[in-house]
Amino acid sequence: NSKKVIFKAKPGELPGWSPSRDFSTVFLSLHAKPGEPQIFAVINTDGTGYREFARLDGSSHCWPTWSWDNRYLVCAESKDKVTRLLRISVADGQTHELLNLKDAYVEEAHFSPDGRFIAYEAYATSDTDPFSRIFVMPAEGGEPQMVYEQRQTETFFILFEQLRLLDWTADGRYLAIGSDKGGKGALNLLPMKDGKAAGEPVFVKYGDFRDAQTTATGGLIYHA
Secondary structure, three states: OOOOOOOOOOOOOEHHHHHHOOOOEEEEEOOOOOOOEEEEEEEEEEOOOOEEEEEEEEOOOEEEEEEEOEEEEHHHHHHOOOOEEEEEOOOOEEEEEEEEEEEEEEEEEEEEEOOOOOEEEEEEEEOOEEEEEEEEEEEOOOOOEEEEEEOOOOOOOHHOOOEEEEOOOOOOOOEEEEEEEEEEEEEEEEEOOOEEEEEOOEEEOOOEEEEEEEEEOOOOOEEE
């Protein structure tokens, strides 16, 4: 139950943070005021090695997730009904645009354990398209493949309560999906092989699963 402060934000800063899967490093997002650049930084979990490595345009917000080898971050940047899927190098901040989607909103994006693929969850920005979909694409860029879709019964603004891409399992064999049908949430595993769906989702247990990350040893940490 011991606690140790490893980073203290400056007055006015609004930091977001996310630990790497092996808990050796913490990603920090520092966004002081609307319209100012979003600063990306990392710090070791012992409080050493603070380093800023990238700045993004302050007109939009990008919340990334870690690759399994701690080398990259992937995030979706949305502005004016256009979403850019970005891969960012932690070493030097080099940013590569993987996708540019119009009239679509990407909520979650996750690297596969072997680093070959990125799975992301996309919604239309209007109620005329009532589906939420999960796609998988090569991590270096390429054509996305839809692996799962679910029809929504609510408006776009309530979609986050319906279908959620959580993460890959540590062996890369499944995508963990949180779903909510008929008011009852559940955790399901979608079989995957070479970036494509390899079967129907497998039910695991009922519950409210969201904002999840698989650890390097295979545990699923989630907010309920």
